[in-house]
Amino acid sequence: MATFFGEVLSVYSRAVEEEDDEEELDENDEDAQIRKELEEKREVRLHWGPEVCDALKSGDKLPCSHFILAVGHNASRFLSVYVLASEKWESVGSASVWNERNQAGSGQQSGCVFFRRRDEPSVIICQLTCYIAEDQQFQWAEKVLDCLQHRDLNVTVLSDCSMADYKSVDYLCGSSTPFLRSLHSNAFSGPPVCPALEQPNILTGLPAAVLNHCQVHRISAVVYQCFSDVIGTDSVTMETYKPALAKLGKAITLDPCPSSDTLRKIVRTRDPQSNLYI
Known part of the structure; x- marks a missing residue:
């Protein structure tokens, strides 16, 4: 114009x-x-049993002296063989987590189940074998731990980790695998059962989110990370966690000699046909 x-x-x-x-x-x-x-869809959802739901709805938090979290197949199956095989435990809930690598439903299929001792309800165990994405880790830690009373709470985390992720100046360090390393919150009292995780190694994933939450809220917490060079479930790797729970005393009773049938069901022999060079 x-x-x-x-x-x-x-x-x-x-x-x-x-x-x-x-x-x-x-x-x-x-x-x-x-x-x-x-x-x-990616929200972490907790599914508690009727008794726990009634307590939480009334505004009460679950009394808990020890919360044991097992992250990974070896850590979780260690609890299945050495702790949960007895009749002292009952399932009280689960969590469902949907993400790009985990699209299962709730309950046992979710890979996140909570157990409580029948004779000592203040001892709670969580087995977690499913993948928790980065944007869900702090949400999981906050939702689960906020259900528990923080007073006199002790959190113990058992976590699987590949030896390939371990950094050390000692070239021969891999000859002594599997082994434990630990990190704990400031509120944790007493020495851990293994050396601290050396720098420049860092704690990642859900164990890091749980430890960070406990540090902020002044909860006694310790993470025991097991480094192993074996892919898949391994009985030797599972036994590495024994000292971590033996330290808890009467709160956790370890089965000193689990049956061979129980071990056979848990530990699967790797198929040699899966080898690329056969």
């Missing part, structure tokens, strides 16, 4: 501008809705 002085001005149609704005607004609304639905 030209003015009376010969100046040329660019003119845009208001109708086109409004249509573009409406389309952009619709796209933003759609993206926001998708993000909201995805966040809801």
Whole structure:
């Protein structure tokens, strides 16, 4: 469009501008809705039994003197063989976690189950074998630990880790695998049963989220990380966790000699046909 002085001005149609704005607004609304639905789907959900639900709904938190969390197949199966095989334990809940690597439902299929001692309800165990994504780790720690009374609470975490992730100046360190390393919160009293995790090694994943939560809330907590060079479930790796729970005394009773049938069911022999070079 030209003015009376010969100046040329660019003119845009208001109708086109409004249509573009409406389309952009619709796209933003759609993206926001998708993000909201995805966040809801990735939310960590706890499923407690009736007795626990009634207690939590009344505003009470679960009395807990010891909370033992096993992260990984060797840590979880160690508890299955040496602790949970007795009839002293009952399942009281589970957690369902949906993400890109774990799309199972709730309950046993979720790979996250809670147990409580029948004769001592203040001792709670959690077996976790499913994948917890980075954006779900602190949410898991907050939701689970907020269900427990923090007074006199002691948290023990058993965690699997590959020897490939361990950094050491000692070239021959791998000859002594598997072995334990520990990290603990400031509120933890007493020496751990193994050396501290050396720098520059760092704690990652859910164990790190749980320890961080305990540090912030001044809860006594210790993480025992087992480094192993064996892929899959291994009886020797499982036994490495024994000193960590033996330290808890009467709170946890370890089976000194589990049956061979129980071990056979837990420890699976690797199929040689899976070897790439056979």
